[in-house]
Amino acid sequence: MAKVRVRNTNELIEGEDNVRSFLDKQGVLYEHWNPTKLPERLQENFELSADDKSEILSTFDAEIRDLASRRGYKTWDIVVLSESTPNIEELLKKFEQIHTHTEDEVRAITAGEGIFIIRGDEATGYFDVILTAGDVISVPEGSVHFFTLTESKKVVAVRLFIETEGWIAHPYEDPAFVK
Numbered sequence: 001m002a003k004v005r006v007r008n009t010n011e012l013i014e015g016e017d018n019v020r021s022f023l024d025k026q027g028v029l030y031e032h033w034n035p036t037k038l039p040e041r042l043q044e045n046f047e048l049s050a051d052d053k054s055e056i057l058s059t060f061d062a063e064i065r066d067l068a069s070r071r072g073y074k075t076w077d078i079v080v081l082s083e084s085t086p087n088i089e090e091l092l093k094k095f096e097q098i099h100t101h102t103e104d105e106v107r108a109i110t111a112g113e114g115i116f117i118i119r120g121d122e123a124t125g126y127f128d129v130i131l132t133a134g135d136v137i138s139v140p141e142g143s144v145h146f147f148t149l150t151e152s153k154k155v156v157a158v159r160l161f162i163e164t165e166g167w168i169a170h171p172y173e174d175p176a177f178v179k
């Protein structure tokens with residue numbers, strides 16, 4: 001289940017309702033899908049064939065279509081990152097640059113873990129959203145953020161888009177951000 005850590009205060013927010021209400025105030029959509037709907041061999045598996053990826057998408061078809069219809073997302077796919085991903089270190093360096101997009105960045109984690117670092121309102125500043133299997137997040141259009149992996153360096157996620165071009169990252173310089 002997702003957790004939030006507010007960087008300025010080190011406050012840790014846990015529990016589905018607390019996380020949802022914090023993120024809602026920051027304009028970030030948070031939902032939860034049941035990750036145990038996946039057959040066991042696809043839970044915490046990071047070596048996925050094309051058929052495995054299709055099976056993950058069909059397992060969550062109802063959830064994907066429900067979210068897509070509410071939010072206007074039109075296409076979706078599966079992304080897998082692990083230490084066996086070619087150039088994973090380079091990719092992570094690229095991910096860890098602060099940026100914005102011209103549409104929502106939507107991820108539903110189906111295995112592993114990921115972290116979104118998001119700039120909240122002025123009083124809150126940056127916060128980390130630590131996501132595990134079942135967590136669904138939509139980082140709103142124009143929101144200043146970046147994504148990274150946890151120490152385990154493994155994630156499988158469904159990505160939803162309005163159009164894939166919307167995912168292009170626009171770098172954002174923030175001298176106030178401290179890693």
Ligand SMILES: [Fe+2]
Nearest residue numbers: 101105146169
């Ligand atoms: Fe992004």
